[in-house]
Amino acid sequence: MSGVRTMSCQHEAGIPSAPFGVLRLPRNIVAGAGQRFAAAEMAASLGESVLICTDARLAGSHDLAELVSSLESRGLTVHVFGDTEAELPLLGIHRCVDWITEVAQKQVSSVIGFGGGSCIDMAKVVSVLLTHGGQPRDYYGEFAVPGPTVPVIALPTTAGTGSEATAIAVVSDSELGMKMGISSPHLIPFAAICDPELTYTCPPALTAATGADALVHLVESFTAITRERTSSLASERVFVGKNALCDSIALGGIQLVGRSLLTAYRDPSNTEARANMMMAALYGGVVLSNAGTAAAHAIQYPVGALTHTPHGVGVGVLLPYVLRYNFQAIQPALAQVAEALGCDISGLDARAAAIAGVEAVDRLIAGIDLPETIKELGVESGDLAQIAQLSLNSKRLIDNNPVSLDLNAITEIVQAAYAGDRSIR
Ligand SMILES: NC(=O)c1ccc[n+]([C@@H]2O[C@H](COP(=O)([O-])OP(=O)(O)OC[C@H]3O[C@@H](n4cnc5c(N)ncnc54)[C@H](O)[C@@H]3O)[C@@H](O)[C@H]2O)c1
Numbered sequence: 348m349s350g351v352r353t354m355s356c357q358h359e360a361g362i363p364s365a366p367f368g369v370l371r372l373p374r375n376i377v378a379g380a381g382q383r384f385a386a387a388e389m390a391a392s393l394g395e396s397v398l399i400c401t402d403a404r405l406a407g408s409h410d411l412a413e414l415v416s417s418l419e420s421r422g423l424t425v426h427v428f429g430d431t432e433a434e435l436p437l438l439g440i441h442r443c444v445d446w447i448t449e450v451a452q453k454q455v456s457s458v459i460g461f462g463g464g465s466c467i468d469m470a471k472v473v474s475v476l477l478t479h480g481g482q483p484r485d486y487y488g489e490f491a492v493p494g495p496t497v498p499v500i501a502l503p504t505t506a507g508t509g510s511e512a513t514a515i516a517v518v519s520d521s522e523l524g525m526k527m528g529i530s531s532p533h534l535i536p537f538a539a540i541c542d543p544e545l546t547y548t549c550p551p552a553l554t555a556a557t558g559a560d561a562l563v564h565l566v567e568s569f570t571a572i573t574r575e576r577t578s579s580l581a582s583e584r585v586f587v588g589k590n591a592l593c594d595s596i597a598l599g600g601i602q603l604v605g606r607s608l609l610t611a612y613r614d615p616s617n618t619e620a621r622a623n624m625m626m627a628a629l630y631g632g633v634v635l636s637n638a639g640t641a642a643a644h645a646i647q648y649p650v651g652a653l654t655h656t657p658h659g660v661g662v663g664v665l666l667p668y669v670l671r672y673n674f675q676a677i678q679p680a681l682a683q684v685a686e687a688l689g690c691d692i693s694g695l696d697a698r699a700a701a702i703a704g705v706e707a708v709d710r711l712i713a714g715i716d717l718p719e720t721i722k723e724l725g726v727e728s729g730d731l732a733q734i735a736q737l738s739l740n741s742k743r744l745i746d747n748n749p750v751s752l753d754l755n756a757i758t759e760i761v762q763a764a765y766a767g768d769r770s771i772r
Contacts, residue, residue, distance in 0.1 A: 509632020
């Protein structure tokens, strides 16, 4: 153990030893079983009229009915948009904005996102459009949202995306043929209310996909690039790279995933595992929003658009290949991942301890029955060149990778992920 601590010394790893950190967070974070009822008081503190963005399944749920009645009992007028589509196509966002303009003349004092990442991202984008007008496309990239928006209250019903805590919303742009991100600190919700009871109805496949998403957020943020700590870094970038404040949160989240993902998947009624995964997802959102994710996310965007497979499944399949490509640059961090996932790495040398981290991630992904390759997701060999090319479009994610990536490098990762080649670079 002590050998590994020495080996993971920041200085030896080429990482500056002076601590540096960035954390931008929701103004209110409330987490715990039964805490969803805190939403009504928060919404009431913001004004009299609420828009809830949810999807067709959740619009008919008992949980949504309870939320609406708790808001109405405080005298709030509640408008429910129940047609959010998974992965958030642009057309649906326009439908929501048109509808709320018609029924409430845009006069809402808060927007509640009630659902998975798609519904929370819908709430975020709609709040931008209600406040600043225009089209989602006007805000693609970093820092394009010009100012504060109608406050968003996020109530996740999946334990995965962490969107409740992030400065990003992801939309599906069919014209561009890929998902696009709107990234701005103004998108961070006013409140993240994380009640694990809302996830009890998630079936195993959804628990797996969303749990993998949380794991990838935590591991990619923990192994992200370390940037030079200039005084303008936090104002130039939404995602600043690996940093001390995020690292401790990421390690805590990785521990929670290690302890509880397989249990939540195999035993959906295990309330402790559900609570741990909800917390891990929140931690994942915090670190992805500040340190930022990298290549697995960049490559998933075109893979998801091509195969129509869930985001969490795609990033989960890709992570083992990305970690192997990045291996030489992130060995100390991988050893810490191994420890956080419960591996005994005492007595191992630096390389073996890092390999233990990669293999522990492999076991988690296999344990929730995700496919091993992108071929199994529906990618064909003729698609690989286009996937590699399109991945480069996600510049913020490519820039955040700990190893610099050009077209050849991404092609190498994509080919390995297609062929199931798990050799370490
Ligand atoms: N903004 C961010 O920071 C961020 C981060 C990661 C991913 N995302 C985005 O989030 C979206 C994916 O979100 P997601 O994985 O949470 O899934 P989702 O919101 O797309 O929902 C997937 C399905 O799960 C169902 N569902 C949700 N909660 C349920 C519950 N409690 N019980 C049963 N079914 C339930 C939904 O009705 C839907 O059919 C993608 O668009 C992705 O790009 C955003």
